[in-house]
Amino acid sequence: MTDFLLELRSEEIPARMQDRAREDLAKLFAAELAKAGLAATELVTYATPRRLALIARGLPLETAAVSEETKGPKASAPPQALEGFLRKTGLTREQLVERDGVLFAVVEREGRATTGVLAEAIPAIIRAFPWPKAMRWGGASTTMESLRWVRPLQGIVALLGEEIVPVEIAGITSGAATVGHRFHHPGIITIGSADDYVEKLRACHVIVDQAERRQIIALGATMAARKAGLELVQDEGLLTENAGLTEWPVPLLGRFDASFLSVPPEVIQLTARVNQKYFVCRDAGGALADAFVCTANIDAVDGGEKIVEGNRKVLAARLSDAKFFYETDLKVPLEAQAEKLDRIVFHEKLGTVADKVERVAKLARWLIEEGVIKPLPFRGGVGGGAVPASEGQIAEPPHPNPSPEGEGLKEELANLAHRAALLCKADLVTGMVGEFPELQGLMCGYYAAAQGEDPRVAAAIRDHYKPVGQGDDVPTDPVTVAVSLADKLDTLVAFFYADMPPTGSKDPFALRRASLGILELLVKNDLRLSLWEWISRGLAGLTRQKCWKGMPDDAFAVHQAGIQVAFANLPAFFADRLKVQQREAGVRHDLIDAVFALGGEDDLVRLLARVHALQKFIGTADGTNLLAGYKRAANILKKEGVPSSPSPLRGEGRGEGLPQAPSPDTAPLPDPLPASGEREKVSLSYTPEPAETALATALDSAEPAATAAIAREDFEAAMAALASLRAPIDTFFETVIVNDPAPEKRTARLALLDRVRAAVHNVADFSRIEG
16 A cells, blocks of 8 residues: 655746635545545645645555456347447457346456556546636647646646556656755755655745645744734634635734724725735734735745835825725715615616615605614613714714604604615715725715714614624624614515516525515514515505506506516515524524424414424423324314314414315214304203313313413414313323214214314424424
8 A cells, every 4th residue: 555646837827716726636536546445544635826736645555456347238138239349348149247147247357556547537537627627738728629728738747656656648748856945945856755745845934734824824823913902803704715725824013093093894805905915913902004905925034024015005096096985985975875776676577776765765654654674772881972982983872762653653664664774875986996896885884974964873874784794793782773774674675576586596686685684683672574565565665665656557557467476475584594594593493394284373472482382382291292192182073074273373274184085984073063262152951071071171271271371372372272172182092982883972982183283283283293
């Protein structure tokens, strides 16, 4: 057993492609070896800006001899069948082996030298390599058959043990020679074997292990910042990118002009990160400091002074541009910027951004005026005012004091939400957001604060895109919640109205993310919002913009069709998103289905409370046993053709509870069961068994208790009421014969079981629960 080294050296490989390239190299190499029946005990891959390397440990020097057997026709088969089999295998009749009247072609293949296998595998790997972007180069690039690589390929090292594996592709011949660091050791290095590859390159100022380079940068940058009395702002993505840009990383700390700190800190950090790949630092108070950390690819003799100075000048130019954009944007009132939104098309079917802003503003006002979003309770502070902010910063919004003038406070918040919504997209036409689209919303919030808008308006503008993904902060201030929720609700309604829902893995308008953001806002803030109502409100905004007196009939028909599509598809889409969210949160899918099956529930907060109470109940012994008793009762009723009681929410029977044709073995019921709601009033013509009486008594107590608990939305109490049925149901099935030969007993006992089923269905459709 020996080790194999493969190095593919080229011009600079983009940092963003290196991790995926290492994975692809290992996958392709393993697949090529598997074709020859070889497998390495371990595959290790490395990537630097100039090389992609793989070490395969524990390879045999040759493949094992194998015997390949192919089954053929019967010995008595017609000559044509035999001739076809012989042509396929390339053998003669005498070379075939007969067993049990069947012919077999047995071919003994000798083992191959691993060197030969690798010599064939390496060119195949190079030609099949799936770079996201690749190029052709040189004179051969005029033909489509020429080699494609991420950057021009310059050299190949292929060593099995100490033996060179002969490979030639596109005029490049394999060998044992590579090069070291571009500046520290530009000369040729001869690699002895895979064992000394990493250390020989290290001696020539190349650290091939990307994880080690990351660690050097992380530690060096942190220590450089601490030495200056600062704290490094951690950034994993930037750390990986710097590791992919260097072969001998040296973190260096520099300073920039403190006057640039008048620009919002996010702008400085984004400028340093995106344009220059620099880390930024904070001071002891947590504020952004006038310092940066760059990563050099050279160990400079002057300690990096000239490198730092050069990088400082470049960063200063970038920050000067950012400061110019910021100060220029501040000179234009947001209202004037917002007037330009009618020049930006939101979508060709949905009008301009100005149209969207108008719809969002009306929807945000409605959310507060209708009491969906209520003022937060007073949290302290003199007068409930905002926390003071330094110049250029956004103050946290004040939390209003409780006031007897509730309607006045509601109107105030509605006006603030309307104002924030009208201005929230104004930064889309600013120079700063044109340069850094990632800052939209955030910059508008800064501009609003600097121009004297109410702190609650500025905060709502800043955060109205939130939450943008899992783990993101969820707004809680009423004005912010109103604008954020209205923006996402309008987006969903508008694109479903235009019949452009997500399909498969495609979601170009991020509608799935918007729906999850809505769910986070509703749950976090305990908002009682009717699904049907907000769809109607959203469509009303589109109707105001799309319809006019005397509009053509065909245009009105298109509008009506859009409304129908939204009502038909959006609730199902939203329900599906809710199921996905809850499954990811650890809620069992069958419990979600059990609550959804009730139908008619469009208050998502109430629906989720029911789901969580059900999950907690089913996890108890009472819940498990009640489920078993319910399923036994439901199966008997189903077999006897007893229809399910109407859903208390939907007002109609469930599909699984519809009457079924009686089995030939089952005698028909002498009389139909009484209608739902009257079954408990059946007067018995016989003396019931004690277990019957006990179950009826338990139902008389549990049914109203569960119904009352559901009415006050105390679903745990409703579950507790159902739990009281567990013991009477168990005793009933143990001691009572449901299908008694006497028709009157049989009818009464089926009615009793139907009461059990109906009581359980008040909480959830237990037939959907597994177990």
